[in-house]
Amino acid sequence: MKVNEPAELLAMAQRGSRVGLARLLTYVESGTRRHRESVALAYQHQSPYVLGITGAPGAGKSTLTDRLIATGLNVGDCGNPLEQIGVLCVDPSSPITGGAILGDRIRMQEHASDERVFIRSMATRGHLGGLSQAVPDALRVMGAAGFSMVLVETVGVGQMEVQIASAADTTVVVMNPGWGDAMQANKAGLLEVADIFIINKADRAGVRETRRDLEQMLDMGQQRPWRPLILETVATSGTGIDAAWVAVNEHREFQSSSGQFDVRRRDRARSELTRVLTIAVRARVDVVAEGARYDAQLSALIEGHTDPYAAAEALLELA
């Protein structure tokens, strides 16, 4: 018999069932009543530690993510190997729905059969709020299912990708050596959100220039409690990956000891609550802005029997 109840599915997921977890995430993507139930359950549990990975297409994010997963499973956080790692591949530009797009199929083959790794892809859905709402909810569901760490990899560097990646506890920005890459990153707003810059494909020419550009821009920018680290990797060969993982843990420890962790989580909770509020209110406007009552007020407005403010007030009283 197929289990549909979020509470049962979460219990399954907590016992290690990937099917249960996948079904909960499908609810989260759907934006239906079961979405609400799943999220309500998930928020009773800890949020996972979220590592965001972003950067322009072609920078080597997927290979780097693969390598970081392997290192995370071996080395772990705070000296303890991680039992399991969750990965959320987010593509706001793709209209493909469901849990099986590029992330699951054509990449991360190394971990495809590794039971310690759970990979889920999310693309744009039609429901209100879309991905920017579904991603934080999905992260909480994965946390509730027992994942203490989740990697969120975004595909591009559009506004939404940057927003999603920067809502992480630690945000990694991947770039390549060469003229202009640092400038591009700056333009995309990545300088303000990065905790760690990784210059991947660092066996190519231009590493020194990119690093210098980044340092200069960081010098000129607003000074924050944590100055972003700049690291070099060659993800294809594995060079520099261990150091990158150490940097992630370093940032994590800085956050805990400095109190920045709580500040960030409070900021994140605030922006989540405001976003949900805005969506809920917009839904009310949509209900009010159609139907016979709206048409009646519109006609009264056109015929000079009311003004827009009085008409809006009359409609909102019924909302």
Place this chain on the structure above:
Amino acid sequence: MKVNEPAELLAMAQRGSRVGLARLLTYVESGTRRHRESVALAYQHQSPYVLGITGAPGAGKSTLTDRLIATGLNVGDCGNPLEQIGVLCVDPSSPITGGAILGDRIRMQEHASDERVFIRSMATRGHLGGLSQAVPDALRVMGAAGFSMVLVETVGVGQMEVQIASAADTTVVVMNPGWGDAMQANKAGLLEVADIFIINKADRAGVRETRRDLEQMLDMGQQRPWRPLILETVATSGTGIDAAWVAVNEHREFQSSSGQFDVRRRDRARSELTRVLTIAVRARVDVVAEGARYDAQLSALIEGHTDPYAAAEALLELA
């Protein structure tokens, strides 16, 4: 004794008092209770015929507007000279407030002492909705004061300028001869909103090319019931102004006879109502998204006692 009551001020304005009208428009800009009262009164009267004039800075809009005012006062609409003309100069990019910016002072000097012309400048105000709300309200107030025609001149071709100008009954887009001007107009979204294109400074080279580019783009674009006219003027010498005024009246007559006038006004009323609704709802969110109740829900969210949806619902029940 200073008169403050909108009803009294409107009565004054209807008897020809510019002071009364100016004070009502200040209320409209302020977004206060008196704004609401003034608008409620204004909507009991006819809307004026609105002629929108937009185009890139430097195209010669001000001089052209000057000339059109003079022609309008002499020739009028439907064969009758206009008794008076209102002019609203809108600059969304300027933070200067009140009724006395560039429009009134350094230009339209020809009409500065002409009692038949009322010129008012509007810049960005801080209140909710801003200019996109204040402009339609100001137009209605001017209509209630007895102006049967108002010219709305916008300063640039930003999104808001285009939105304001295109909410007119007839929209004139001013450009200059030369390579690329038609392309720029297209990019700014002016092709879809123009009823009349005026190639001003038509004594310069490139008129034929600009006209050809415009015709081609109109051929390629969506076909509408009214194909925009393309006229040539030299506003500084007055060449072509009479023909431009004839074109405005031609479009006006087409709108009446084709029923497009009512369609446009209905669309305009709909977008005004929806805008006011959205503003009203957003104001509710702002009230809900602060204060002790919000803080309590936020803390509950951070501590895992609630989820964003439940918190938003709890806050909105009190809205």
